[in-house]
Amino acid sequence: MKMTRLVLALGLACAAVSAHAEQPALTAMTEDTGVPRTPEQAAVVFEHADLGFKVLPDSKRLEGDATLTFRASAALSKLVVDLDRNYQVSRVEVDGQAVATGGWRNPEGKMSVDLPKPVASGQVVKLRIVYAGQPHVATRAPWDGGFVWAKAPSGEPWIASAVQGEGCDLFWPCIDHPQGEPLLVDQHITVPAPLVAAGNGVAMGMQEKDGWRTWHWRTRDPNTYAIALNIGPYEEMKGEYHSRFGNTIPLRFWHLRGREQQARELFAEFPQVLDFFERNIGPYPFGDEKMGVVETPHLGMEHQTINAYGNDYKKDKYGYDWLLQHEFAHEWFGNQLTNTDWDDMWLHEGFGSYMQPLYLQYLRGDMEYHAALLDQRAALANKFPIVSGKSQTEEAVYNREHGPGLDIYYKGSLMLHSLRSLIGDEAFFASIRRAVYGTDTPKPGQFKPRYVSTRDYIDIVRQVTGKDYGWFFDVYLYRAALPELLAERDATGLSLRWKTPDALPFPLPVDVRVGGNDGPIRTVAMSGGQGHLALAAGETYTLDPHSKLLQRLPHIEAFQRDAEARRQAAESARKK
Missing domain, CATH: 2.60.40.1730 (tricorn interacting facor f3 domain)
Structure with a gap:
């Protein structure tokens, strides 16, 4: 759909005739x-x-x-x-x-x-x-x-x-x-x-x-x-x-x-x-x-x-x-599964975008999977939620001046990566099949196209896992800002806390690697959005070593600010 590629930097391979200046305006x-x-x-x-x-x-x-x-x-x-x-x-x-x-x-x-x-x-x-x-x-x-x-x-x-x-x-x-x-x-x-x-x-x-x-x-x-x-x-x-x-x-x-x-x-x-x-x-x-x-x-x-x-x-x-x-x-996510409203467009574009790193993982393994996800991560704006919770038109969703724009592609994709890490492959892919076909065991000729909303998919995840993950979707879909993982050393180890928009509950577990690259990985439960890991004095650690979590990353924000500054400088130079 409205194919975009990071910042729409691709030129059109097109010999199109430009629009007639005199064509009547659309209502x-x-x-x-x-x-x-x-x-x-x-x-x-x-x-x-x-x-x-x-x-x-x-x-x-x-x-x-x-x-x-x-x-x-x-x-x-x-x-x-x-x-x-x-x-x-x-x-x-x-x-x-x-x-x-x-x-x-x-x-x-x-x-x-x-x-x-x-x-x-x-x-x-x-x-x-x-x-x-x-x-x-x-x-x-x-x-x-x-x-x-x-x-x-x-x-x-x-x-x-x-x-x-x-x-x-x-x-x-x-x-x-x-x-x-x-x-x-x-x-x-x-x-x-x-x-x-x-x-x-x-x-x-x-x-x-x-x-x-x-x-x-x-x-x-x-x-x-x-x-x-x-x-x-x-x-x-x-x-x-x-x-x-x-x-x-x-x-x-x-x-x-x-x-x-x-x-x-x-x-x-x-x-x-x-x-x-x-x-x-x-x-x-x-x-x-x-x-x-x-x-x-x-x-x-x-x-x-x-x-x-x-x-x-x-x-x-x-x-x-x-x-x-x-x-x-989009034959699966758009044509077979169709959003009930443009407000649910991430179901088309987020799933469609996640299929690209997933395809690279299928073709060549984890390095290119994570590299493609990193490309997407660098493009997030996080200015508007990707789901508003009310009926929207196409223009309201795709216009990034007052809507989520590209985030329905890439934030949707990265959220799915984190969901897959949280609930595991079996439940994750079962939830997709149930959303797309209405059954976990689809067979050719035995299903029809479906209308699906965001809330429908959230319910499907609950049905498949037997757990309520509404807190997960509330933060990632219905809020603009990403959750921020705060870490602080104390006398006995490492204190972790999720900082979320509107102080929403967010008990997303956090993996911590202790020591060097070959050190053990400990999963910290984050009940109430907080957790603690015992560490020896002076022990090093790495948060989220396998990049499972979609979270605020200051170094990405710094990169984006620098890229925007260089873009504006180049634009000013062209106008002189």
């Missing part, structure tokens, strides 16, 4: 995502979205024809969907009957349609909307959402959507909220021949007529922002993965022409990444569809079964393609 309703659903939106089950898109590269125009099927869970007199008001709506139908112009309205991007007659609970109603216009152009995809109109190196149109930050309503009528997932989506994507449209889910066929190709894709239970358009002069790479759970998973990679060698090297990583996740977490959630990746003119995004990849085939200092691995993590 506040459309620009934001995760605004609470209206009563009408909360009172429907979104059963099916049948989406027709005709993409016209020359005019950067989109023609849409969407039929949305809802089942009412309460009586309804109108339907409400989200759609950018900058589109021109030419026709609205309810159950096949045209709705007069006065029967629908879309002043701010939340479109209301009056029903010809009330719909009772349990009844099905179909809403069709035909619309057209120029979709909002992303100025800096994927961080600023919209369409990317680019050119492939060979000159053909290369087009992608990336709408996580602003939402699905940038290009199709939807319920723009994490809990607005449709149960089934069909996409009919019409593009100039011979371009390819790689889509979510399963390929249902392609028809070509009069110089146009229409690609049909079908997927189940997608995140609303996961529906994506990816169009270009693609070549398709195919393979299969024989899962440890007995099923066979199709592997697909759509890459640009002329990049086959680089594409083969990346494609070779697919089975290893799959094995890591299936071994540590559980079955790939969409194995009956595909593991799909498509090369894009922006950095990346976790579009369910068709993850956007724009990392230009670069491996990082750890020797793997971090973007491929991170986006694929």
